[in-house]
Amino acid sequence: MRRLIPSPVLSVALLLLWILLMQSVSAGTLVLGAALALFWPAVTVRLRPAPVRMRRPLVMARLFCRVVLEMLKSNAEVAWAILTQRSRDMRSGFVLIPLELRDPNGLAVLAMIVTFTPGTAWAQLSADNRVLLLHVLAIESEAALVALIKERYERSLKEIFE
Amino acid sequence: MNGGTPLWVEALTALLVVVGALAALIGSFGVLRLRSFFRRVHAPTLGATVGTWGFTLATAVQVSYERGQLYLHALLITVFIALTAPVTTIFLMRAAVFRGRLRGEEIPVPGTEEPSRG
Numbered sequence: 001m002r003r004l005i006p007s008p009v010l011s012v013a014l015l016l017l018w019i020l021l022m023q024s025v026s027a028g029t030l031v032l033g034a035a036l037a038l039f040w041p042a043v044t045v046r047l048r049p050a051p052v053r054m055r056r057p058l059v060m061a062r063l064f065c066r067v068v069l070e071m072l073k074s075n076a077e078v079a080w081a082i083l084t085q086r087s088r089d090m091r092s093g094f095v096l097i098p099l100e101l102r103d104p105n106g107l108a109v110l111a112m113i114v115t116f117t118p119g120t121a122w123a124q125l126s127a128d129n130r131v132l133l134l135h136v137l138a139i140e141s142e143a144a145l146v147a148l149i150k151e152r153y154e155r156s157l158k159e160i161f162e
Numbered sequence: 163m164n165g166g167t168p169l170w171v172e173a174l175t176a177l178l179v180v181v182g183a184l185a186a187l188i189g190s191f192g193v194l195r196l197r198s199f200f201r202r203v204h205a206p207t208l209g210a211t212v213g214t215w216g217f218t219l220a221t222a223v224q225v226s227y228e229r230g231q232l233y234l235h236a237l238l239i240t241v242f243i244a245l246t247a248p249v250t251t252i253f254l255m256r257a258a259v260f261r262g263r264l265r266g267e268e269i270p271v272p273g274t275e276e277p278s279r280g
Contacts (some may be wrong), residue, residue, distance in 0.1 A: 017238070020234060020235045020238055021235055021238065023233075023235060071211050071212075072212065075185060075208055075211055075212045078192070078204060078205070078207075078208060079184075079185065079188045079189075079208060082188055082189075082191060082192035082195060082196070082205065083188060083191075087195060087196050087197035087198075087201060088197060090196075090201065092198075092200065092201050094269060094270050096270055096272055111248065111252060112244070112245075112248040112249075115207075115248035115251045115252055115255075116207060116210065116211065116244055116247060116248045116251075117207070117211075118189075118204055118205075118207040118208050118211065119204055119207075120204075121200075121203050121204060121251055121252075121255055122248075122251075122252050122255060123255050123256075123259050123269075124255075124256070124259055124271075124272055125272065126271075126272035126273025126274075127273060128273060130273060131272035131273045132272060133259075133269075133270060133271075133272040135200050135203070135204075135255065137201060137204040
């Protein structure tokens with residue numbers, strides 16, 4: 001069973017994606033979709049170094065909402081900064097953030113969240129995965145930023161992935 | 163449009179398109195305006211987030227109404243962009259950090275000193 005379906009979550013996601021793309025739930029779509037959902041995870045299993053274990057769907061939903069809200073807020077802030085501030089007046093720079101999250105999949109999701117949020121971009125992770133180097137467009141308060149990332153994102157990701 | 167679409171659908175579509183287009187425009191303007199690579203890298207995310215969301219939501223609203231059934235697969239574009247755009251940004255950041263250090267710019271190295279505690 002583990003051989004056949006190495007990552008059930010990925011298989012379900014692929015099947016849903018296929019149904020959405022084909023815009024139908026006919027038998028043909030389902031059969032082909034199921035075949036693809038079984039084939040690709042089995043073929044690509046070696047490309048995924050760590051097995052994905054995700055739990056707590058409620059925490060996931062809450063994290064998703066937080067991320068969307070935070071992105072809307074950062075969009076407005078960055079747009080405002082671009083329109084009203086001169087480039088050299090922006091207090092941009094690098095911030096070091098200590099991390100407790102160890103799961104590589106969780107770290108990957110964190111990297112995507114902070115990079116996709118306007119105003120913050122992932123620059124480097126220390127070799128031991130313990131410290132993150134983040135570039136920030138407009139630093140208002142370093143402590144507030146560290147708290148935001150650790151309390152909003154990292155804690156939820158720890159609950160989901162560890 | 164065809165006269166059959168109610169005003170609120172058209173208004174909602176228009177609002178979403180305008181908000182999305184504004185975000186993309188301001189993001190592009192930022193690429194032009196910001197002075198260093200590390201600042202510029204933040205600007206395109208406006209188009210990738212609210213820009214894309216605005217256009218895909220507008221498509222979903224308008225087409226769902228016209229066809230009388232949920233038309234959600236435009237929203238998949240937001241998922242694909244969310245999965246791919248950060249990867250490119252991180253690659254560019256890594257290259258810029260590497261080159262910046264070679265040039266002697268002061269970029270902290272995580273893990274070599276005591277991290278700043280919040």
